[in-house]
Amino acid sequence: MTPEEISLGASENLLRTYFSLGLAIPNSTTLTDEGYRACLGEFEHPICNFAAGLHLDPWSAKQLASLAASRKAFNVYAIPGDSPEHLQELLHRCDFRISYRLVQMVAEPIGRHSGPMVVRATDSESRLQIAQFMTEQFFSRQTEAFRTRVATATADATELELYSLLSYGRTTGGVMLCPGEKVIGIYNLCVASASRGLGLGKELTAWALSEAFKQQKVVTLQCDSHLQSWYEDLGFHATGMIEVYTLSKPGRGDIMSGT
Ligand SMILES: CC(C)(COP(=O)(O)OP(=O)(O)OC[C@H]1O[C@@H](n2cnc3c(N)ncnc32)[C@H](O)[C@@H]1OP(=O)(O)O)[C@@H](O)C(=O)NCCC(=O)NCCS
Structure with a gap:
């Protein structure tokens, strides 16, 4: 395997694990958008409320921000292999901020x-x-x-x-x-x-x-x-690095339910 394939394999492994855990929380579902894949759950915690596998453009970044704003807790994981190169800038423009980073190691x-x-x-x-x-x-x-x-x-x-x-x-x-x-x-x-x-x-x-x-x-x-x-x-x-983003203004958690 080339170093790039190894890093992509590592990212794929992370996605599988996070989605397996998220979907193991009762009543969690996935939502697949052109720019990202999300796990959405009733338990108000990022374990089942997150998006990953990012391939964003300005439109899908805005969609992601409104999805995040509709949840009380929501993480966005930017991982090696995501695109575009200026992902960080796109997320910043939509009010996402890095909340913590992890080092990807192999x-x-x-x-x-x-x-x-x-x-x-x-x-x-x-x-x-x-x-x-x-x-x-x-x-x-x-x-x-x-x-x-x-x-x-x-x-x-x-x-x-x-x-x-x-x-x-x-x-x-x-x-x-x-x-x-x-x-x-x-x-x-x-x-x-x-x-x-x-x-x-x-x-x-x-x-x-x-x-x-x-x-x-x-x-x-x-x-x-x-x-x-x-x-x-x-x-x-x-x-590489795993950058974990959250909205700088916390989500209201009431947009989807309308309560
Ligand atoms: C990380 C962890 C598994 C290490 O287990 P351990 O049995 O204590 O590790 P070892 O005895 O083999 O090695 C100890 C060395 O690890 C390093 N180390 C362990 N925890 C560390 C920490 N939190 N920060 C920095 N170095 C650490 C130190 O260099 C330490 O050396 P010392 O004994 O001279 O202080 C353990 O600290 C742990 O369970 N932490 C909480 C869970 C966690 O963070 N897991 C890692 C997930 S990536």
Whole structure:
């Protein structure tokens, strides 16, 4: 694969994952426009209210802005492979502002691993258990109700594989894999707060790289810039940025329903 194909494969993997999770929230639907693809859900959170796969022109950018204004929460993901080149300018003109950025990273798989035990969750009960573990690590400051919604959606998105890292019979880490045709995506990689700094995160990442090696696939992930060097030490390199936009004036959330 060329570097461009790898980056596009990584972006495709991200879209599959975000739409799988969004559509796993009950009553979510997709909307496909010429300039973008959106997930729209009743739960007022960007997990199921977002647009991605952008190929905007001034008209579709305006359409997207009015869609975003009709929702209480709405993210727009600009990712490598989107167009046109002046996407940022188009979005800015429609009052979108960058709310945060993630680094898109990829790595060639590595064929050796002799680390801790990693077990795939195969039934709905074990999927929910590891999904709950993940939401506790990522959303400890959010409400229990929010964590339950996200954990249930994660468990229900069965095309995404969930794995537990076990140490002395206890779950100390977790990871979600999105298996694509040529690219495997790593998501929700986490270690229990009490077990961090012991090398478990590195072991879990190395395990994912060895799984990808067995399938001869490239590995991708998205991370906050402060973790970039940590992943670089594990063999990853940056291939682009994911820019997350929201409207500078928050959506009213009442345009569509007319209430
Ligand atoms: C990121 C994470 C998986 C690392 O797991 P871990 O088991 O602590 O990692 P390791 O023990 O293998 O490596 C530790 C090293 O990672 C780096 N590191 C870990 N978390 C970091 C952070 N938040 N910021 C910067 N560096 C970090 C440090 O260099 C640390 O070195 P130190 O032990 O000398 O401090 C863990 O911190 C975690 O679960 N964080 C919350 C969820 C998360 O952000 N996941 C990443 C999604 S992309």
